[in-house]
Amino acid sequence: xxTRDQQELxxxxxxxxxxVHGRDRPGIVAGLAGVLAEANANILDISQxxxxxxxxxxxxxxxxxxxLRIEELRSRLDEKGRELGVEVSVYHIDVVKYLxxx
Amino acid sequence: MHFSIAEITEVAEMIRYRSLDVRSVTxxxxxxxxxxxxxxxxxDCLRGLVEEHGRRIRRAVDTVxxxxxxxxxxxxxxxxxxxxxxxxxxxxxxVERAAETGLxxxxxxxxAASRAxxxxxxxxxxFADRGLGAGGRAVLSALPRVLVxxxxxxxxxxxxxxxxxxxxxxxxxxxxxxxxxxxxAGSPLPGAKFLVTVNVAPDIPFLxxxxxxxxxxxxxxxxxxxxxxxxxxxxxxxxxDAPLERLYDELKRIGFKVSRLGQLVAERVAxxxxxxxGSVDLSLAPTPEPGDSIADVLExxxxxxxxxxxxxxxxxxxxxxxxxxxxxxxxxxxxxxAMIPVSEDSGIxxxxxxxxxxxxxxxxxxxxCSTGLDMVPVPxxxxxxxLAGLIADVLALGMVQGKVLGVRLLPAPGKxxxxxxxxxGLLGEAPVMDPGPGxxxxxxxxxxxxxxxxxxxxxG
Numbered sequence: 093x094x095t096r097d098q099q100e101l102x103x104x105x106x107x108x109x110x111x112v113h114g115r116d117r118p119g120i121v122a123g124l125a126g127v128l129a130e131a132n133a134n135i136l137d138i139s140q141x142x143x144x145x146x147x148x149x150x151x152x153x154x155x156x157x158x159x160l161r162i163e164e165l166r167s168r169l170d171e172k173g174r175e176l177g178v179e180v181s182v183y184h185i186d187v188v189k190y191l192x193x194x
Numbered sequence: 195m196h197f198s199i200a201e202i203t204e205v206a207e208m209i210r211y212r213s214l215d216v217r218s219v220t221x222x223x224x225x226x227x228x229x230x231x232x233x234x235x236x237x238d239c240l241r242g243l244v245e246e247h248g249r250r251i252r253r254a255v256d257t258v259x260x261x262x263x264x265x266x267x268x269x270x271x272x273x274x275x276x277x278x279x280x281x282x283x284x285x286x287x288x289v290e291r292a293a294e295t296g297l298x299x300x301x302x303x304x305x306a307a308s309r310a311x312x313x314x315x316x317x318x319x320x321f322a323d324r325g326l327g328a329g330g331r332a333v334l335s336a337l338p339r340v341l342v343x344x345x346x347x348x349x350x351x352x353x354x355x356x357x358x359x360x361x362x363x364x365x366x367x368x369x370x371x372x373x374x375x376x377x378x379a380g381s382p383l384p385g386a387k388f389l390v391t392v393n394v395a396p397d398i399p400f401l402x403x404x405x406x407x408x409x410x411x412x413x414x415x416x417x418x419x420x421x422x423x424x425x426x427x428x429x430x431x432x433x434x435d436a437p438l439e440r441l442y443d444e445l446k447r448i449g450f451k452v453s454r455l456g457q458l459v460a461e462r463v464a465x466x467x468x469x470x471x472g473s474v475d476l477s478l479a480p481t482p483e484p485g486d487s488i489a490d491v492l493e494x495x496x497x498x499x500x501x502x503x504x505x506x507x508x509x510x511x512x513x514x515x516x517x518x519x520x521x522x523x524x525x526x527x528x529x530x531x532a533m534i535p536v537s538e539d540s541g542i543x544x545x546x547x548x549x550x551x552x553x554x555x556x557x558x559x560x561x562x563c564s565t566g567l568d569m570v571p572v573p574x575x576x577x578x579x580x581l582a583g584l585i586a587d588v589l590a591l592g593m594v595q596g597k598v599l600g601v602r603l604l605p606a607p608g609k610x611x612x613x614x615x616x617x618x619g620l621l622g623e624a625p626v627m628d629p630g631p632g633x634x635x636x637x638x639x640x641x642x643x644x645x646x647x648x649x650x651x652x653x654g
Contacts, residue, residue, distance in 0.1 A: 109197070109262075111206035139199040160211035163260040181206045183263035188459040191208075191451045192201045194521065 105156040107136070107185035110169060112132065113179030116147035124151075124180065127172050131165055133158040166181065212427050213486055214452065215265040216459045217420035217479050221251040222472060224412040225317065227275040231286035233295040236279060241302040244271055247413070248310025254467035264459060267420070272404035273317030281329030282459035292332035297339055304344040316404030318349030322364035323357070324643060334367055338375040341384035348402035354392040354589040356596045357653075360644040362586060363653035365390065366469065369581040373605050376574055382615055386569065388583050388598040392592035397473040397527035403600055415464045416527060419456040420479050422487040424448060425515075429494035441495060442514045449476065449518025457523040473527025474605075476519035477565065478511075480539035482622035488532050489541025499542055500550030509562035510530060529598055531564030537604070537617055537624035538569050547625045553584070554630060560588055563637035566599035571615040571626045574607035581605070583634035594647045 094180055101107055112124065121140070133155045140149035155162060166182040173180035208214040228239035252269050259266045273279075276296055276602040283292040296318070298303035303315050318340055320330030337349050351368045354360035367388040389402040396407020399416040399620050406414075428448045431442060456474040464471045480487045489499035491511060497503040514531050520526050534556060536542050551571065567588050572581065586602045593601035606615045611628040 109202050109206075111202055111210075113206070127541040141199065148199070148203060150197075150199045150206075152197070161261075162263070166260075166263065179210070181210050181263065183205065183209070184261055186458060186462075187209075187262050187264060187455070188197055188202055188205050191205050192197065194450070 095167065101185065106155060108155050108162055108165070109152050109183050109185055109188055110151040110153055111181040111183070112147070112149040112178050114147055116142050116145055116181060117177065120147060120176050120178055121149065123172050123176050127168050128153055131158045131160045131168070133165065208424050208451065208590055209264060212421065213423040213483065214421045214424045214455060215267055215352050217254050217418040217458060218268045218270055218399050219251065219266055219459065219463055220270040220272050220316070220404050220413040220416045221247055221469060222245050222272045222397070222406040222410055222416060224406055226278050229279045231281050231282040233283055233287070233291065233298070236283060237299045240273070240279070240299045240305045244306040244312065244315065245310050246645040247271060247639065248307060250313040250467050251463070251469070252311035254463050257466050258459060258462040262458070262462065264455060266459065268313040268416045269311065270314045270316060270399065270401060271312050272406050273315065274352070274406045275317055275319040275321065277327060277329035279329070280332045281327065283473040284328035284332050288380045289328060289335065292329065293335040296332055296336035297343070300336070300340040300344050300347045304346050310652055312346070314346045314348055314401050316348050316401045317406065318347050319351065319405050321352045322361050323352060323355040324359060324361060326364060334371060337388065338371050338378060338384070341375040341387050341549060342379045348387040350389040350391050350394065350402050350546050350600070352391045352394045352407070354593045355646070356393055356593050356649050357646060359646040360392070360586065360589050360593050360636065361645055363641050364584070365586050365589065366578065366582045366638060369578045369585055372603060373576070373578055373581065375468050376605040376607055380576070380607050382571055382606040383617060385602065385604035386617065389602045390589065391598070391600040392589040393596065393598045394600070395528060395598050397437070398598070399528055400477065400479070400533070400590060404600065410472070411470060413469040414470050415460050415467070416472040416475065416478065417456045417460040418475045418477065418528065419452050420481070420537055420592050421452050422478050422480045422488050423483070424452060425478065426490045426494045429491065429601070438510065442510060445511060445514035446518035449515035450522040453519035453522035456634050460647065467588045471524065473525040474523040475528030476516055476523070476526050476530040477528060477533055478515060479533040480535065481620055482538055482539055482540050487539045487541030489539060489545055493541070494538055494579055498550055499545040500555055505559055505562055508559055512563060525581070529564045533565050533568060533583045534563060535569035536560055536613065536627070537571065537621065539621040540622060543622065543624035553627050557588055557591070560591055560599055561595070566592070567601045567603070567623070569602055569604060571609070571624050573610050573626055574605045575614070576605060576629055579638040580629050582638045584629050586638070590644065598650055
């Protein structure tokens with residue numbers, strides 16, 4: 093997404109985007125990545141910026157082999173986000189695809 | 195496929211922080227199969243249809259919304275106008291019995307919708323552009339009680355069209371029935387569930403006009419988008435001195451994105467439920483939430499709602515959103531304009547309270563906006579002829595210009611112009627408006643109809 097080549101998204105596999113927004117602090121990436129790893133969801137790409145102390149991160153995650161459904165994953169990530177003091181949004185990749193690609 | 199963090203951020207911001215959502219998924223269902231001379235059969239059949247299709251569409255919407263992460267505000271079912279379903283009862287047992295059957299059916303539909311998780315049912319309706327059939331008379335006679343006694347059932351009367359003309363008798367009947375319902379209920383709420391239309395389209399997902407029309411397949415998914423706050427936020431991000439062309443370009447861009455969300459949800463819900471995709475209505479629809487307002491969009495463009503220049507701004511806004519949106523969807527449908535409901539848009543309600551927006555300024559806006567005079571509180575003791583005149587004015591504009599328009603008035607018992615009417619929830623609140631002075635009684639009382647305009651002749 094940012095500096096390295098983004099892995100091509102494959103037809104037939106299921107992806108989500110995870111968007112994180114909030115005050116920067118240590119452990120945000122580790123905390124959320126932990127939730128994903130536990131669910132056997134594979135982070136394909138991760139990109140973040142910090143502007144004026146506000147942390148913004150976007151991840152593309154392959155959930156094809158995940159043990160949780162997207163809505164369950166969403167609520168786990170949401171819970172972890174609350175612990176970390178950040179807001180987490182989880183969308184199916186098609187939402188970004190439809191809105192950003194004619 | 196590559197996405198930048200900026201692209202992902204933009205999508206997340208629109209959905210999470212700018213209340214971009216899908217306002218409604220409306221399943222259009224052919225209810226003409228329920229037509230029967232036997233009242234019991236009609237009622238059972240309609241209840242069965244709504245239970246079965248309601249559960250199916252609700253399940254699909256919930257699954258898709260959870261998977262995509264996109265909120266869907268309401269789920270609706272649009273039925274074949276009940277006049278067609280009730281016609282055989284009138285033939286067998288008369289209009290009165292058919293009206294009773296309609297009322298019974300409405301009560302059952304109300305309960306069935308609630309059990310199935312369907313928020314509203316559309317189609318308690320009749321077409322009367324040139325005249326009214328027996329089924330239509332039953333619908334009109336049942337409507338006041340249906341509006342008062344049910345929660346989720348909504349109706350309309352199409353009283354004019356570019357093809358058939360304007361039926362003043364139907365306009366008069368509509369004005370009287372909405373006044374009667376409000377008086378009966380002691381509240382303006384029944385008015386929120388009833389629309390008088392011109393050229394009503396069969397793929398409108400917005401109630402009260404949603405219905406299943408002739409020429410539609412059974413089981414079609416129509417979607418309505420929302421999002422004035424998304425549009426306003428984008429405009430506010432532009433330099434204050436950006437020229438109109440720049441605004442226009444940005445509006446097209448945002449119109450595309452908002453419409454794409456509607457298209458995505460329409461496709462996925464249709465796939466998950468086994469129904470087919472109908473159309474996406476590109477109308478920008480406000481909610482009473484502060485900021486989720488058409489008035490706010492105009493203000494972000496630099497003009498107060500109702501001030502000179504606001505019709506030009508509205509025209510530009512709608513045209514740009516349509517152009518951007520048309521590319522984003524398979525089939526645009528419904529109104530595809532901008533809703534300007536007074537009570538449901540806190541910004542418009544405030545413009546009314548400040549004297550900026552008067553009823554006839556709103557009527558003028560219908561010349562560019564394709565939705566009509568919507569959610570307008572009027573005094574409950576207004577003479578029916580005055581309301582009929584007001585309705586006829588809007589319908590005539592639609593008829594002559596070939597536009598889809600509606601009139602939804604909220605007669606408020608015991609209230610006078612300037613008093614506030616609180617409707618609650620998504621219906622919002624607004625000041626009672628003055629329909630205007632002058633005499634029209636003789637014109638309205640003549641009855642009959644205004645023949646269709648030149649456009650009809652040119653169409654051959």
